[in-house]
Amino acid sequence: MNAAPMQAVRGMNDVLPDAAARWQFVEGVIREVAAGYGYREIRPPLVEKSALFSAAIGEVTDIVEKEMYSFADRGGESLSLRPEATAGCMRAGIEHGLFHNNCARLWYAGPMFRRERPQKGRYRQFHQFGVEAVGWHGPDIDAEILLLGARFFRRLGIHGLRLEINTLGGAGGESRARYRAALVDYLQKNRADLDEDSRRRLHANPLRVLDSKNPAMAGVIAGAPQITDYLNAGDAEFFSALRGLLEAAAVEYTVNPRLVRGLDYYTGPVFEFVADSESLGAQNAVCAGGRYDGLAQTLGGRPAPAAGFACGLERIIALAGGGGGGAAPDVYLISVDGGDGAGEALAAAETMRDAGLAIQCNCGGGAMKNQMKRADRSGAAFAVILAADERAAGKVTVKPMRGGEQRTVGIKDAVQIIKGETQWP
Numbered sequence: 029m030n031a032a033p034m035q036a037v038r039g040m041n042d043v044l045p046d047a048a049a050r051w052q053f054v055e056g057v058i059r060e061v062a063a064g065y066g067y068r069e070i071r072p073p074l075v076e077k078s079a080l081f082s083a084a085i086g087e088v089t090d091i092v093e094k095e096m097y098s099f100a101d102r103g104g105e106s107l108s109l110r111p112e113a114t115a116g117c118m119r120a121g122i123e124h125g126l127f128h129n130n131c132a133r134l135w136y137a138g139p140m141f142r143r144e145r146p147q148k149g150r151y152r153q154f155h156q157f158g159v160e161a162v163g164w165h166g167p168d169i170d171a172e173i174l175l176l177g178a179r180f181f182r183r184l185g186i187h188g189l190r191l192e193i194n195t196l197g198g199a200g201g202e203s204r205a206r207y208r209a210a211l212v213d214y215l216q217k218n219r220a221d222l223d224e225d226s227r228r229r230l231h232a233n234p235l236r237v238l239d240s241k242n243p244a245m246a247g248v249i250a251g252a253p254q255i256t257d258y259l260n261a262g263d264a265e266f267f268s269a270l271r272g273l274l275e276a277a278a279v280e281y282t283v284n285p286r287l288v289r290g291l292d293y294y295t296g297p298v299f300e301f302v303a304d305s306e307s308l309g310a311q312n313a314v315c316a317g318g319r320y321d322g323l324a325q326t327l328g329g330r331p332a333p334a335a336g337f338a339c340g341l342e343r344i345i346a347l348a349g350g351g352g353g354g355a356a357p358d359v360y361l362i363s364v365d366g367g368d369g370a371g372e373a374l375a376a377a378e379t380m381r382d383a384g385l386a387i388q389c390n391c392g393g394g395a396m397k398n399q400m401k402r403a404d405r406s407g408a409a410f411a412v413i414l415a416a417d418e419r420a421a422g423k424v425t426v427k428p429m430r431g432g433e434q435r436t437v438g439i440k441d442a443v444q445i446i447k448g449e450t451q452w453p
């Protein structure tokens with residue numbers, strides 16, 4: 029009896045060859061845009077000590093309470109698959125002295141792991157492109173990362189995202205403490221209307237109550253006090269300076285006083301780029317981040333102001349649509365007449381590859397008609413045919429697949445024709 033076929037872990041997707049072309053395209057744009065702003069790549073490991081994430085992200089957060097893939101290493105230490113990469117970047121930067129001169133512009137892209145309930149746009153293994161700018165007090169650098177994000181979306185042909193911003197006060201925590209007191213007071217007065225999760229968070233992490241997705245909580249949340257009314261002069265000034273910079277750079281945004289973010293390290297302005305729910309459904313935040321001036325110290329480093337963001341690449345690829353193909357070979361090489369022909373075909377393919385072309389060889393023989401069908405399916409722009417007549421003449425036949433006459437020419441001419449360096453004879 030056959031065993032049942034193995035299946036992937038729920039919420040962890042295979043990127044199959046057809047889709048891989050789109051990932052490669054997006055990855056190319058990431059490298060180009062990051063370089064355009066002077067950001068340098070960092071690749072922290074996928075696994076870190078669990079203590080790093082609970083210290084950085086916060087004990088009372090969905091991520092740390094319920095979503096991490098944690099396990100005891102054979103030595104007994106608790107390790108976790110990274111649920112995000114800001115903590116790892118800061119750990120690495122402190123450990124290797126990257127912030128000694130006080131400034132670093134970093135980017136990363138790769139898989140993250142959260143055990144959330146999978147649905148459209150929400151997975152257990154997902155990918156992020158993120159940037160972290162460490163060492164600048166801002167708000168010029170906060171504006172820079174927002175411009176970088178906006179350019180990334182434009183370059184992918186993604187339009188119509190809404191940028192929402194808010195502030196959580198400043199690193200001193202004074203504005204936040206005042207706001208927190210007012211919020212707790214308000215929530216306590218409305219305790220009867222709070223759901224169980226919110227009651228639990230009321231004291232441990234009251235700002236997170238504002239982020240509840242429970243429709244029954246919408247009324248309480250709408251009536252809650254707003255942090256922008258509790259900012260001290262310095263924090264209000266910082267937020268308004270950032271808004272001024274965005275306006276000067278013609279970046280459109282709206283202020284959303286309910287935007288609080290699900291990670292505890294944020295200290296100042298925070299933001300999200302959001303798609304309309306028709307395109308992405310409920311999981312419509314494609315990019316999110318903000319300022320986190322206290323994290324370096326929390327992780328045992330010298331104080332270093334910082335700001336960054338991360339984009340969910342699955343959501344971005346869903347929005348970017350079918351663009352960025354590029355997986356089809358330039359040439360499908362047809363060789364009829366087995367025998368020596370197969371060796372000659374392989375050699376001809378190598379010559380064309382030396383010239384920089386991508387060649388898919390017909391393998392496994394077959395009649396001319398069948399091989400032509402396969403050439404068509406490969407998506408190649410040209411078929412190059414090597415049959416008995418061509419071999420006798422030391423030439424190949426170049427056939428454009430999307431209309432146009434075929435020609436029999438020497439291999440060097442064939443390469444030039446395919447590359448578009450020679451006019452079609």
Ligand code: HAM
Pocket residue numbers: 111112113114142144149150151152153154155156158159160290291313314315316317318320335336337338339340341342343
């Ligand atoms: P985050 O809001 O947790 O922030 O995630 C950022 C983005 O990752 C989200 O807006 C979303 O697009 C994507 N994302 C998150 N979870 C999932 C999931 N389960 N499936 C698919 N996509 C997902 C952070 O991770 C911070 N580290 C961002 C940051 C960097 N802040 C400062 N620097």
